Amino acid sequence: MDNKTFEHLCVLSKLSFDDESAETTRRQLDGIIALMDKVKAIDLTYDDTLDKNEVPFASLRADKAEEPFSPERLLSNTQPKNDCYVIPKMMNVE
Amino acid sequence: MELTKLSIKSMREKLVSREITSAELLASFSERKDEYFAYVTQTSDLAVESAQVADLRIAAGENAPLLGIPGAVKDNICTDGIKTTCASKMLADFIPPYDADVVQRLKQSGYVLTGKTNMDEFAMGSSSQTSVFGGVKNPYDVTRVPGGSSGGSAAVVAARLAPFALGSDTGGSIRQPASFCGVTGIKPTYGRVSRYGLVAFASSLDQIGVFTKTAADSAEVLNVISGYDKRDATSANVPTPDFTSYLNRDVRGLRIALPDEYFGDTVGDDVRTAVLNAAKYFEESGATLVPCSMKVFDYAVSAYYLLACAEAASNLSRFDGVKYGLRGEGATYEQRIVDSRNKGFGAEVKRRILLGNYALSSGYYDAYYRKAQALRQEIIKEYNDVFTKADIILTPTAPEPAFKIGSSENDPIKMFLADICTVMANIAYLPGINTTCGYTDDGLPIGMSLIGKRFDEGGIIGAADFFERNFRRKDIP
Amino acid sequence: MWSTMLKPTIGLEIHAELLTQSKVFCTCPASFGGSENSRCCPVCSGLPGTLPVLNQKAVEFIIRAGMATECDISLFTKWDRKNYFYPDLPKAYQISQMPRPVCLNGKVRLKSGKVIRINRIHLEEDAGKLTHEGGATLADYNRCGIPLIELVTEPDFASAEEVTEFVAEIRARYMYCGISDGKMEQGSLRVDVNISLADEHADTLGTRSEIKNLNSLRSIARAIEYETHRQGEILGKGGKVTQETLRFSDGTGETSSLRSKEDAHDYRYFPDPDIPPVLITEEEIAVIRGTMPEMPSSRYDRYVNKCGIPHKDAENIVADKHLSDFFDEAATLLDEPRKIANYLLSELLYRINLGEGTTDNLPFTPADFVRVIELVEGGKVSRSHLKDILREMLATGSKPDSICEQNNYLIKEDxxxxxxxxxxxxxxxxxxxxxxxxxxxxxxxxxxxxxxxxxxxxxxxxxxxxxxxxxxx
Missing domain, CATH: 1.10.10 (Arc Repressor Mutant, subunit A)
Structure with a gap:
C-alpha cells in the first residue's frame, strides 16, 4: 500500500499516526490485505436480488409518533450547553 | 450442597420450593473470587438488592423463568444506568440511558445482574486480551487466554461466578471462548435475538447468545432472550419454541455432516481426534454421519473480515468525542475528532477501521466488498446443499485449544486465521453451539461446534444436550 | 460577445421533508421546531447500540411523489449508508439510497411543452441543525431523522425561468399529494442547482458548479443569473471554471465557495445492514395510486378547457390546493364555474390576502360559499353587502342566511x-x-x-x- 492510499484511509477513518506507528500499521495492513486478496481468485458476481432478506412493505413500522427522550437523559454522557451538544470551532463555516 | 454446580432448572425448583433463597444463591456465586479479570464492572450492591426483590416476588407466589437466578452480561450490551464500556477507552465512562432488548427481557424474567463482563475491545479479537482494562485469564490455566471476544462471559461461567452470561458472536466470539473455557455457548440464528442495545461491531453478523454450563441451561436462558423486537428491523418475526422441549432426546436417525475442509491441516491433531471421537459416539448412538465438502471454506476468513471490517468502520464512525465517550483535545472540531479516536481506540480496532474503509473506498469496493458479498451468497448456497443431506453439521470450534497469553494475539493475521472454523455460520446467519468434547493431556478443554439450519436452535441444543449427558466434564474446583 | 455563444445547462436536486407523524427511522415526532433536542431519542441521536426502523408512511409518501412525477416505482428497494463526518450527522453516516431508489425515470412537462426528465427520487434522513455561537458550535438533533426525499433531474434546464417554473410545479404537486408542506422559507423544501456553461454548439457540457440549499424561488433565479454571469466572465476571459460547491447569499446576491462536507469526497456507500430491503407489490402500488389526487397541471387544463376560466385565474386557483379543492366542490353544487372562480378570486381570496383567513382552514363549506353567490346573484342581497357577509363568515363560520337575517341584509321586495x-x-x-x-x-x-x-x-x-x-x- 503506498503512502497516498494509507493517508487517504487515515483521513476517511479520522485517525492519525506518528511516523513509526504509521509504518508498522501500514505493514500490518499490507499483510492483512494479502490475505483478503484471496477473494480475488474466485470468480463470482454479486446479485443483490438474490440475498432474499427482504421484508414486505406491509410489515414496515406504522407511522405513529411516541414520546421522545428528555434532553437531560439523552445528553447525560456529555457536557451540553442550552440542551445542545457542544462542538469545538469548525473550520470554514459562517 | 454446592449451589453453583446446580442446573438452572434445579436452582429454580429450589427457589420455588423455598429450599434456598435468591440471596443465598447469589452469595454462593459471589463468594467465589474473580481471579480472571472476567468482569469489567461487578454490580454487587445492585445484585444483593435484586436478589432480595426476587425473594419477595417468589414469596408472593410469582413465577418468572429466571426469577432469582444470577447472570452476567457482556459489556457491549447496554444496561440503563450501568456503565457499558465495550472494554474500550473510548467508552470507559459511558452510561447508557436505555436497556438493550435482551436486558429488558432478562429483567422481566426476574434475573439478578452480577456484572458486566470483560471482552476484546469492541468485540474485535479472539483472545480477550485487547481490553483496555487488561486481558481475561482462562480459568483452566491462568497463563492462557479464555478466547474471545466474549472471554469474560466464558470465564464467568467456567469459574462459576454466575450460572449464565450473555455474550455476542460476530465471527465466533461466543463459540470459541466457550470451547477454550470448556463451557456451552450458543450463537442463535441471526434475527432470533434482538440486537437493540448491542453496541454494533458488524451489524449483519452480530448476534447475542448465551454461555452456560450445559445445553439444558442454555435452553432456559434462550427461551427468555429470544423473540421479535420491533426496534430491530433485522429481528425475525417468528414464534419462539420452548427450547427445553428439545432436551432429553436421543440422536437416532439424526444426520450429521462432517465437512472435509474442517478436518484438514488447519486444525491440530488433538482437536481433530476429539471431534472425530465425538462424531463416532453420535454414530454409535444411532446418528448417521454424512461426509461432505464445502469448497468456499478457503475463502471464508477473507470474506468474513472484509464484510465485518467494512461494517465496523461505518459503525464506529459515530465515536467522535462529542456526544459521548472519550473527549480528546484540540481547538477545532477536526482536531478534536481525530484526537478522540486516536486516544479512544486500541491498535486492533484502528486496524479494522482502516481495513474496512479500504474495502469500501472508491476503486476497491468491487474487488473487495462486493466480492465478499458474492462469497456470502455462495457460502449460503453451499450450506443449503449440505442441509439437503444432513440435519446438523459437526466441526471443531477452533483449530487449537487455548493458547498462551502473549503468544500470538499480537499477530493480526494469525488471529484472523484462528477464526476459520466459526466465521461461516455468521456469514450464513446460522445457529451454532459449542460444547466440550475432550481435553488435552494438559487438561485444556477442546470444543466442537454443531451448526443447525436457520431457526433450528432446538436441533443443535438437543444434540449437544444428548452428548453432554453422556460426557464427563472436568469442572474447575 | 460571449453571452450570445455560451448557453447554460442546469440540473436540480430538490429536497423535501415529508409530512409524516414520526421520523423516518425512529418514533420521535417529525414536526417542525420544538426546543433543542426535545424531539430526539437514542436512535436519532446516534447513541451506540441503537437501530433504525423504517417508517412505512415515509415509503408510501415517496411512492406518491414518484406517481406525481410519472416515475417508475421500484418493487425492490434498498437503503445505503453514505459515510462522512460532520457534526450535524450523529452516526457519521446518512441513511440514503444509492443503487436502488424507490423512484426512477420520471418526467414533468413545462407549460412550453418542454419535458424535464427526472433521474430518480430517493428517501433519506435529514441532518441536524448547527448554530455557530462565538467560538463554538451547538448541535440540535431535532431535525435528524425527519424523512427527506431527494429528487434529481437530468441537466435539462436552459434558463432560470424554466427552473423556477419546475420547482413551483414540483412544490405544488408534492402539496397536492399531501406529502410536503412546501414551506421553502422554513427549509422543508430546498433546492441545489448544478450549473455549467458551454458553447451552444458544443456536444460536451462545461465544468459545473453546485449551488447548495436555495430556499426561495427568487433566490434560485438570482443565484442562477449570478452564476451564469460569473462563469460566463471566467470563460469569456479564456479562464476555467472550477468544479466546486457554492452557497448563495441573499444579502449580497453573490455565490461563494463552501467547504466540502468530506474533504476526501469518498462516501463509501454500502447497503445498510440494519435495514432489510423492501419488497413492494403491484397491488400495493395500485392501492396507493387509487388515492392520488388529480395533479395541478391536469386541473389547470380542465379549468381552462372545460370550465372556460381565464388562464391567469386558473393558474391562481391551482396554485393553492385548498382553494382548488374548494372550487371543485363548489362547482359540483353550482354549474357556474366562471362565476364561482370570479367570486373565489376577487372576493374570497381578496379577503384572505387581507389577512382575514387562510385557505387551509376555512370555517365554512363550499356549500355556504355557493349560497352566498346565489343570494347575491338572485337579487336577495345587495352586492354592496357581499364583503360584510364574507368577512363575518371568515371570522365566525356563521351561515350566510343567518348573517343576512341578523344584519337585515335581505331585500324584502316590498x-x-x-x-x-x-x-x-x-x-x-x-x-x-x-x-x-x-x-x-x-x-x-x-x-x-x-x-x-x-x-x-x-x-x-x-x-x-x-x-x-x-x-x-
Missing part, C-alpha cells in the same frame, strides 16, 4: 313601500321632475340616488329603477 316612497320623492322634488321632462337626463341619477338610499334593503336597485321609470312616463 313593492307598495317602493311605490309610496317614490311617489313621495317625486312630490318633494317637483323641480327636478320638471328638469327631467325637459330632457335633462342626469337628473334621473339624482332621483335614483334618493330612492336607493331611502329604500335600502327593501328592494333591489333593479326594481327601484323600473318603478321610477314607470312613474316618470
Amino acid at each position: 313593492l307598495s313601500l317602493v311605490s309610496d316612497t317614490i311617489d313621495k320623492i317625486l312630490a318633494e322634488n317637483v323641480a327636478a321632475v320638471a328638469q327631467l321632462k325637459n330632457g335633462e337626463q342626469k337628473v334621473f341619477g339624482f332621483l335614483m340616488g334618493k330612492a336607493n338610499s331611502l329604500l335600502k334593503g327593501a328592494a333591489t336597485p333593479k326594481i327601484i329603477k323600473e318603478t321610477l321609470e314607470k312613474k316618470l312616463k
Whole structure:
C-alpha cells in the first residue's frame, strides 16, 4: 500500500499516526490485505436480488409518533450547553 | 450442597420450593473470587438488592423463568444506568440511558445482574486480551487466554461466578471462548435475538447468545432472550419454541455432516481426534454421519473480515468525542475528532477501521466488498446443499485449544486465521453451539461446534444436550 | 460577445421533508421546531447500540411523489449508508439510497411543452441543525431523522425561468399529494442547482458548479443569473471554471465557495445492514395510486378547457390546493364555474390576502360559499353587502342566511313601500321632475340616488329603477 492510499484511509477513518506507528500499521495492513486478496481468485458476481432478506412493505413500522427522550437523559454522557451538544470551532463555516 | 454446580432448572425448583433463597444463591456465586479479570464492572450492591426483590416476588407466589437466578452480561450490551464500556477507552465512562432488548427481557424474567463482563475491545479479537482494562485469564490455566471476544462471559461461567452470561458472536466470539473455557455457548440464528442495545461491531453478523454450563441451561436462558423486537428491523418475526422441549432426546436417525475442509491441516491433531471421537459416539448412538465438502471454506476468513471490517468502520464512525465517550483535545472540531479516536481506540480496532474503509473506498469496493458479498451468497448456497443431506453439521470450534497469553494475539493475521472454523455460520446467519468434547493431556478443554439450519436452535441444543449427558466434564474446583 | 455563444445547462436536486407523524427511522415526532433536542431519542441521536426502523408512511409518501412525477416505482428497494463526518450527522453516516431508489425515470412537462426528465427520487434522513455561537458550535438533533426525499433531474434546464417554473410545479404537486408542506422559507423544501456553461454548439457540457440549499424561488433565479454571469466572465476571459460547491447569499446576491462536507469526497456507500430491503407489490402500488389526487397541471387544463376560466385565474386557483379543492366542490353544487372562480378570486381570496383567513382552514363549506353567490346573484342581497357577509363568515363560520337575517341584509321586495316612497320623492322634488321632462337626463341619477338610499334593503336597485321609470312616463 503506498503512502497516498494509507493517508487517504487515515483521513476517511479520522485517525492519525506518528511516523513509526504509521509504518508498522501500514505493514500490518499490507499483510492483512494479502490475505483478503484471496477473494480475488474466485470468480463470482454479486446479485443483490438474490440475498432474499427482504421484508414486505406491509410489515414496515406504522407511522405513529411516541414520546421522545428528555434532553437531560439523552445528553447525560456529555457536557451540553442550552440542551445542545457542544462542538469545538469548525473550520470554514459562517 | 454446592449451589453453583446446580442446573438452572434445579436452582429454580429450589427457589420455588423455598429450599434456598435468591440471596443465598447469589452469595454462593459471589463468594467465589474473580481471579480472571472476567468482569469489567461487578454490580454487587445492585445484585444483593435484586436478589432480595426476587425473594419477595417468589414469596408472593410469582413465577418468572429466571426469577432469582444470577447472570452476567457482556459489556457491549447496554444496561440503563450501568456503565457499558465495550472494554474500550473510548467508552470507559459511558452510561447508557436505555436497556438493550435482551436486558429488558432478562429483567422481566426476574434475573439478578452480577456484572458486566470483560471482552476484546469492541468485540474485535479472539483472545480477550485487547481490553483496555487488561486481558481475561482462562480459568483452566491462568497463563492462557479464555478466547474471545466474549472471554469474560466464558470465564464467568467456567469459574462459576454466575450460572449464565450473555455474550455476542460476530465471527465466533461466543463459540470459541466457550470451547477454550470448556463451557456451552450458543450463537442463535441471526434475527432470533434482538440486537437493540448491542453496541454494533458488524451489524449483519452480530448476534447475542448465551454461555452456560450445559445445553439444558442454555435452553432456559434462550427461551427468555429470544423473540421479535420491533426496534430491530433485522429481528425475525417468528414464534419462539420452548427450547427445553428439545432436551432429553436421543440422536437416532439424526444426520450429521462432517465437512472435509474442517478436518484438514488447519486444525491440530488433538482437536481433530476429539471431534472425530465425538462424531463416532453420535454414530454409535444411532446418528448417521454424512461426509461432505464445502469448497468456499478457503475463502471464508477473507470474506468474513472484509464484510465485518467494512461494517465496523461505518459503525464506529459515530465515536467522535462529542456526544459521548472519550473527549480528546484540540481547538477545532477536526482536531478534536481525530484526537478522540486516536486516544479512544486500541491498535486492533484502528486496524479494522482502516481495513474496512479500504474495502469500501472508491476503486476497491468491487474487488473487495462486493466480492465478499458474492462469497456470502455462495457460502449460503453451499450450506443449503449440505442441509439437503444432513440435519446438523459437526466441526471443531477452533483449530487449537487455548493458547498462551502473549503468544500470538499480537499477530493480526494469525488471529484472523484462528477464526476459520466459526466465521461461516455468521456469514450464513446460522445457529451454532459449542460444547466440550475432550481435553488435552494438559487438561485444556477442546470444543466442537454443531451448526443447525436457520431457526433450528432446538436441533443443535438437543444434540449437544444428548452428548453432554453422556460426557464427563472436568469442572474447575 | 460571449453571452450570445455560451448557453447554460442546469440540473436540480430538490429536497423535501415529508409530512409524516414520526421520523423516518425512529418514533420521535417529525414536526417542525420544538426546543433543542426535545424531539430526539437514542436512535436519532446516534447513541451506540441503537437501530433504525423504517417508517412505512415515509415509503408510501415517496411512492406518491414518484406517481406525481410519472416515475417508475421500484418493487425492490434498498437503503445505503453514505459515510462522512460532520457534526450535524450523529452516526457519521446518512441513511440514503444509492443503487436502488424507490423512484426512477420520471418526467414533468413545462407549460412550453418542454419535458424535464427526472433521474430518480430517493428517501433519506435529514441532518441536524448547527448554530455557530462565538467560538463554538451547538448541535440540535431535532431535525435528524425527519424523512427527506431527494429528487434529481437530468441537466435539462436552459434558463432560470424554466427552473423556477419546475420547482413551483414540483412544490405544488408534492402539496397536492399531501406529502410536503412546501414551506421553502422554513427549509422543508430546498433546492441545489448544478450549473455549467458551454458553447451552444458544443456536444460536451462545461465544468459545473453546485449551488447548495436555495430556499426561495427568487433566490434560485438570482443565484442562477449570478452564476451564469460569473462563469460566463471566467470563460469569456479564456479562464476555467472550477468544479466546486457554492452557497448563495441573499444579502449580497453573490455565490461563494463552501467547504466540502468530506474533504476526501469518498462516501463509501454500502447497503445498510440494519435495514432489510423492501419488497413492494403491484397491488400495493395500485392501492396507493387509487388515492392520488388529480395533479395541478391536469386541473389547470380542465379549468381552462372545460370550465372556460381565464388562464391567469386558473393558474391562481391551482396554485393553492385548498382553494382548488374548494372550487371543485363548489362547482359540483353550482354549474357556474366562471362565476364561482370570479367570486373565489376577487372576493374570497381578496379577503384572505387581507389577512382575514387562510385557505387551509376555512370555517365554512363550499356549500355556504355557493349560497352566498346565489343570494347575491338572485337579487336577495345587495352586492354592496357581499364583503360584510364574507368577512363575518371568515371570522365566525356563521351561515350566510343567518348573517343576512341578523344584519337585515335581505331585500324584502316590498313593492307598495317602493311605490309610496317614490311617489313621495317625486312630490318633494317637483323641480327636478320638471328638469327631467325637459330632457335633462342626469337628473334621473339624482332621483335614483334618493330612492336607493331611502329604500335600502327593501328592494333591489333593479326594481327601484323600473318603478321610477314607470312613474316618470
